[in-house]
Amino acid sequence: MSHEQTSLAFRENTVRALKDSPLRAAMKHAADTFGTKRADAFAPVADLEALRDRASAIRDDVLANLPMYVDRFAASATRAGATVHRAKDASGAREIIAKVLSDRGAKRIVKGKSMVSEEVDLNSHLEAAGMEVVETDLGEYIIQMEGETPSHIIVPAIHKNRRQVGRLFADRLGVPYTEDPQELTKIARRALREKFLSADAGVSGANFAVADTGSLVLVTNEGNGRMVTTVPPLHVAILSVEKMLPSLADLPAFLRLLPRSATGQTITSYVSVVTGPRKAGDATGAKELHIVLLDNGRTEILAGESRDILKCIRCGACMNVCPVYRTIGGHAYGWTYPGPMGLILTTLLTGMKKSHPLVDASTLCGACVEVCPVRVPLADLILGLRERKVRERFSDPMERRGMEAFGKVAGSPALFALGQRLAGAFWPVVRALGGKDVAGRMPAPAKTPLRRRVP
Amino acid sequence: MSGADRARLFLENAATAAAGTHSVSDTGDLLAALRRIVAIDSPVYCPGVTPIERTVQTLFTNRVSDYAAATVTVEEVFGAIAETGTLVCSSEGGRAVQAGLLPAHHVAIVRRDRIFDTLDDLFAAVCGVPPTNLTLVTGPSRTADIELTLAIGVHGPEKLDIILV
Numbered sequence: 166m167s168h169e170q171t172s173l174a175f176r177e178n179t180v181r182a183l184k185d186s187p188l189r190a191a192m193k194h195a196a197d198t199f200g201t202k203r204a205d206a207f208a209p210v211a212d213l214e215a216l217r218d219r220a221s222a223i224r225d226d227v228l229a230n231l232p233m234y235v236d237r238f239a240a241s242a243t244r245a246g247a248t249v250h251r252a253k254d255a256s257g258a259r260e261i262i263a264k265v266l267s268d269r270g271a272k273r274i275v276k277g278k279s280m281v282s283e284e285v286d287l288n289s290h291l292e293a294a295g296m297e298v299v300e301t302d303l304g305e306y307i308i309q310m311e312g313e314t315p316s317h318i319i320v321p322a323i324h325k326n327r328r329q330v331g332r333l334f335a336d337r338l339g340v341p342y343t344e345d346p347q348e349l350t351k352i353a354r355r356a357l358r359e360k361f362l363s364a365d366a367g368v369s370g371a372n373f374a375v376a377d378t379g380s381l382v383l384v385t386n387e388g389n390g391r392m393v394t395t396v397p398p399l400h401v402a403i404l405s406v407e408k409m410l411p412s413l414a415d416l417p418a419f420l421r422l423l424p425r426s427a428t429g430q431t432i433t434s435y436v437s438v439v440t441g442p443r444k445a446g447d448a449t450g451a452k453e454l455h456i457v458l459l460d461n462g463r464t465e466i467l468a469g470e471s472r473d474i475l476k477c478i479r480c481g482a483c484m485n486v487c488p489v490y491r492t493i494g495g496h497a498y499g500w501t502y503p504g505p506m507g508l509i510l511t512t513l514l515t516g517m518k519k520s521h522p523l524v525d526a527s528t529l530c531g532a533c534v535e536v537c538p539v540r541v542p543l544a545d546l547i548l549g550l551r552e553r554k555v556r557e558r559f560s561d562p563m564e565r566r567g568m569e570a571f572g573k574v575a576g577s578p579a580l581f582a583l584g585q586r587l588a589g590a591f592w593p594v595v596r597a598l599g600g601k602d603v604a605g606r607m608p609a610p611a612k613t614p615l616r617r618r619v620p
Numbered sequence: 621m622s623g624a625d626r627a628r629l630f631l632e633n634a635a636t637a638a639a640g641t642h643s644v645s646d647t648g649d650l651l652a653a654l655r656r657i658v659a660i661d662s663p664v665y666c667p668g669v670t671p672i673e674r675t676v677q678t679l680f681t682n683r684v685s686d687y688a689a690a691t692v693t694v695e696e697v698f699g700a701i702a703e704t705g706t707l708v709c710s711s712e713g714g715r716a717v718q719a720g721l722l723p724a725h726h727v728a729i730v731r732r733d734r735i736f737d738t739l740d741d742l743f744a745a746v747c748g749v750p751p752t753n754l755t756l757v758t759g760p761s762r763t764a765d766i767e768l769t770l771a772i773g774v775h776g777p778e779k780l781d782i783i784l785v
Contacts (some may be wrong), residue, residue, distance in 0.1 A: 191767070198768045245752075303774055304765035320765055327767050350763060350771035357775065362688060378750050388721055388761040388776030395718040395753060415749040417739035428764065431633075432704045435776070436756040443752060449711035449718060450752040 173511075175522035178497035188324050189495050195323050199485040202429025203536070210421070219396075220418045221540040224476035227409050230466060231475075234376040234409040235458060241379030245441025247454040253283035258459050262287060262368070262401055263294050265455050269399055271296065273363035275357075277383070277384045279316050279391040280479060281371025281405050281459055284501045284514070298368075299360045301389040303308070303353050310337050311316045312437035316495030318502060319427045319481040324494050357389075362493040367393030367451065372478070373419065377412040380440040381456065384423055394439050400451035402439075405466075407475040413438070419478060422538035426480035462514045471546050474509045476539045483533035483543055489526050498523060505533040512550050521559035523564045524550045585614040626702045626735050627784060631707055633705025637759030638772065640781040647675055650729070650785055656677055657781050665690035665719055671709050672696045672729055687719035694727040695720060697757075698784060699734035700782075701742055704758055707782065708742060711753040712746065720757065725775040728757075 180186055207213055218608025227234055239249040250265075252258035252326070266274065274296050276282065277523035288298045288309075300309040307330055308314065316319030331344035341351050369390060373382040381402055383390040394400050401488040410416060416438075443450035453463040466472055483491040495503030500511045500520070505527060514518040524547065533543040554560055574580045596609075621629070631641040642657070644650045654676055658664065664680040665671055675694050677683060684690050697720070698710035704719040707728050709717045720726045736742045746754060761776030772778050 195768060211721050301775065302765070303763045307765070320768065322765055323768070325766075327769070332767050337718055346766040347771045349766055350774055354774055361775070378747070380750055386761070387763045387765075387774035389774070391718065391721050391755060392775050395721070413743040413750065414740070416743055420739055430708060431637075432756070432758050434637075434757065434762050438750060438754040438756075440750045440752055440754075447711055447752050448714045448716040560688040 172454045172519050173499035173522055173604075175497065175499060175526060178499060179493050182493040182497045185494075187326055187329070189492070191324050191326055192491055192494050195317075195320070196491040198563060199429070201483070203426065203482065204429075206425040206429040206431060210425070210485055216418060216421060217538055220422055220538060221476065223410065223415050223418065224478070227411065228407070228467060228472060229411065231407065232527065234411060235406050237376040238374050238379055238409055239458065241375075241377060242380070245379045246444060246612065247379065247441050247456050250457045252285075252453060252459045252461070252618050253460075254461050258285045258383050258403060258457050258461070259287055259290040261457055262403065262455075263291060265401055266291065266296060266366055266399075267294060269366070269400060269453075273360070273365050274298045275360050275364040275367050275389075275393055275397060276300050277367065277369035277385070277390045278305050278321070279368070280315070280401060281370050281403050282368065283315060284405075284461065285403070285459065286523055287403070296478040299357070299364075301360065301393065302385075303350060303387060303619075305567050306353055306357065307333065310334075313500070314496070316503065317481060317484065318479055318504075318507070321609055324480050324496065361392045361396050364397040366401060367397040368401045368403070369393045371402050371408060372423065373416065374404055374408050374458075375411075375413055375416065375438075376409050378440055380413065380438050381432050381531070382410075382416060383437040383439070384420070384433050385435050385437070386428070386430075388435060389454055391435055391437055394437055394451065395449055398452045399455075400439075400453070401455045401457065402441070403457040403459060405461065406463050409593075418505070423478055423480050425476065426482040426536065426538045466513050466602075469513075470549055471509060471513055472515065474539055474543075474546055477506050477510070479506075480538060482536040482538065486532040488528055488530060488532070498526065505547065506541065507509050507544070509543065509546050509550065516555055517550075517554060517559055521554050527538055582614070585610065585616070621702070621737050623732060626737060627732055628781045630700050630702040630705055631782070633702065634700075634707075634759070634782050635705070637705050638762075638780075639759050640707065640779070641784070642781065643675050643784045645785075650783065651676065651679060653783055654694065654727070657783075658694060658725070661718060662692055663690045663693045664694055665723065666694045667715070667719070669713070669715075670696045670753045671775045672731075676729075685715060688722050688724045690719075692725040693723045693727070694726060695729070696729040698754075699742070700730045701739060701756070703774075704737045704756075706739075707757040708736075709744060709753075709755045709757060709760050710746075710751045712751040717755050720755075724773065724777055725779045725781070726760075727781045727783065729764075730782060732784060 307322040317323040327344040335342040371381040442454035490504040508523040658737040666677045699708040
């Protein structure tokens, strides 16, 4: 992923995505599957709205007191025997992790799925330092082999079909071609088992961090999260600061909402609650645990008008229902996080100058708001960013001048009436000059404006 | 919830999550169930620590001490949750939680009196000083990373059997 270009090529990417028929087919299949699964999973939940209210209130409280919860988490995790590091930005996090690993001579690294590690572009940095970094989540394993980035925060290889994965495995792993997902999964299991058992260190993310106890919570299905946190002698976890929950008593609400929203499961196969490294008398846990708390702009977001995006628990439900995401897939967004939550976070984390084209990647239909389990006001936040885009003069100059002119005309009844008459009179000319494009998209103005017909 | 309801709900939900479920009433039944479920001569890891594990371990002719080399782990787990059909594995008391992860087949023995009604009840019980590792296990290891098609047995067990005693 490129971090240098001046602005994300969202429109160009979209045009390309629209012509990519395997991608369109994969996204259509995904959209249909996700919708049904999610609805089925929530159907038996008695008081879903109350559950969402509770989860939303917990996240509000976390944001209102974030520095306090982060400090409390750091103190609790330290007491439990972990070493807690704070990283101000992406490069800070990369340096800390590279140093922890290289100081201990770690060469072979197995990774659990972590979007925050994607955000800081950790892998390439560790590889440049001479380490072998192996993604172990099946979807991440596939895209790492292909040299791609995730196109979905939960299902990273959602843009690929089984034949593409089959060919990739046959090419790279030298196994006979198969397109059976179960067989492909077995192939990955065998290849990765060896990596787990010989790894010097595991690097993971975390879905939640519990302030009272200093626990990390990992919600997974495959078991790679369990492997990474229990098999290698050294475990490094990277997470962004807003992932705090006050106490373990708050966790059940999120364990009920996150898997249902993400994959339509009542609960995931595995939920690991890791509190510190292995202690005397323990037979489980890494001997050493390092936790890197990443800020990377969160403190600034917290102080601004878009702070509610930090309530997000990364379930991906908003992208699964988004008509834009469902059409173009995740890569078109051009950075780590796609979909409604992604375009907001990307704009805030990378700046309006770079990300302003993304602010238009929404129809504001509100489907995302309807499914968000923690009630992030996604549509309002996108609207707010659009206002900022105009205010900071990143909108298209023609559009801006047009809107300013319309504003002046609409502000004066006499000018507005004149405009209406002119529009009616000159419409045939506009149509003739503008061609099919204008005529096809715009309705013809009425010959007699409504204002004149209604007394 | 009555004990019987709790046990029934747990087994129902565990079965929905694709776990094999078995309910036994005495030691004889337990041993018979294990003979049915486990290939007795395969390399089995059984910690042999709890009274139940000490009773059952003698069944297995090829017991291994390294779970990474075993094809089956047979163990008594910390508890279960009825709401979700979940097993609760804890590192408390020197238990190797990863022993239920590495072998392809995990056989978990749960005592009826160790079933919590809900997730809330479990976390209320462990919230003070949680163990180093508390892992909730619901069904076998799974993925839907290829075309959202369910595949079983990614990194963890492809087969999970639960015996309620």
